């Protein structure tokens with residue numbers, strides 16, 4: 001059976017994808033179990049070699065993958081070419097190197113000598129979303145494989161192309177059979193079958209908070225390891241002493257990159273009152289001039305939303321903001337176009353308690369709020385059940401670090417946004433999930449520690 005795949009720029013079906021089921025998951029798990037002893041027994045340098053080989057093969061086909069990503073998800077081809085596919089290559093390459101740097105810890109003291117082995121878990125499952133398809137897919141499978149696990153991975157049924165192409169590429173370069181398995185299909189069928197299978201020892205998920213909670217519940221009877229990277233309602237704090245004019249482009253990107261469909265986008269912009277009008281006007285001007293249109297045009301900065309249901313959800317959120325008393329000062333409209341386009345939308349006049357400032361919209365929609373001082377800025381920023389990320393804009397570095405330490409989030413950028421060092425812990429708190437991806441945190445997640453002690 002097959003599921004239709006839509007092209008967001010046209011709103012039309014342009015392909016199909018396997019509508020997998022429990023049998024496919026069972027077959028993938030059996031293959032992964034059979035492959036585990038040999039894969040986990042390989043020297044780390046050999047696993048690293050395979051990941052590097054896959055990275056190089058992907059890099060050689062960068063244009064093909066970028067085109068697939070742009071058509072499947074409606075993202076600007078330039079973003080796919082310059083950021084997302086290169087990052088997928090980096091994910092594979094980074095964890096190829098990391099595999100060889102993952103040393104055992106050793107402790108020597110009054111209590112004797114201890115060393116800690118890090119054993120791969122066995123078969124692990126990954127479930128990833130549609131917003132950054134290959135970027136997040138590889139962000140999960142690379143550390144899992146590097147640590148010696150075999151993987152059953154499910155990409156989003158909304159954007160299955162790039163992950164499916166990667167699985168084909170792995171097969172073409174002779175990746176050991178059964179090590180990296182992909183099952184396409186729907187979340188409640190394929191995703192849940194992976195999460196509940198007793199043979200699957202850990203689950204790494206990125207997506208909505210609702211599905212994250214469901215996975216948490218399904219995995220808990222077996223006490224599986226789970227990492228949940230969920231939604232966000234991230235604040236952008238702009239202080240009066242910041243170089244906001246020079247950084248306008250980054251502020252706009254942090255709001256609207258990938259049509260706001262990145263969990264790290266700053267969807268609540270908090271502005272010190274003395275500069276509020278100036279910043280608002282500059283943001284409105286810049287947002288209204290963002291080139292929006294065909295994702296395959298190299299000049300396009302904003303494409304359509306990913307799907308009709310998501311488009312409807314975002315349009316309903318804009319209407320809700322109006323109903324709550326918000327003023328839409330730019331955007332708020334669907335483009336008269338076949339695809340699912342919404343103009344970059346800025347809303348003001350809403351307080352911290354309304355749904356528009358509480359619930360993730362995950363689209364090209366931001367709200368503006370004014371603050372009078374640092375403590376009010378912090379109170380507004382922390383008025384959220386989510387706690388993923390924030391950005392702080394000020395020239396006063398003492399304040400920047402003080403504010404960063406007081407924000408209830410997993411990640412803060414100072415005078416920047418989405419600047420990534422793959423060694424750093426990535427994840428959030430509260431409704432944004434738990435667990436950390438990236439660097440050694442990811443390798444620790446995909447392994448079990450075994451401590452061995454003896455008298456000195």
Ligand SMILES: NC(=O)C1=CN([C@@H]2O[C@H](COP(=O)(O)OP(=O)(O)OC[C@H]3O[C@@H](n4cnc5c(N)ncnc54)[C@H](O)[C@@H]3O)[C@@H](O)[C@H]2O)C=CC1
Pocket residue numbers: 127128129130131154155156157158185186187188190191192195206207208209211212214215229230231232262263310313360361362
């Ligand atoms: N990274 C993020 O923060 C993301 C947040 N979202 C949020 O989620 C909302 C809904 O978007 P969706 O694509 O529908 O996200 P979703 O959370 O439903 O889907 C993410 C992945 O989970 C799978 N899935 C769905 N139900 C499942 C289940 N019961 N068990 C196991 N796997 C399951 C999906 O097939 C997909 O691969 C968006 O409007 C947005 O607010 C969506 C994608 C990414």
Ligand SMILES: O=C(O)/C=C/C=C(\O)C(=O)O
Pocket residue numbers: 131132136139206207229261262263264420426
């Ligand atoms: O790892 C990154 O750089 C970004 C990750 C983004 C997400 O996880 C997301 O948007 O869901």
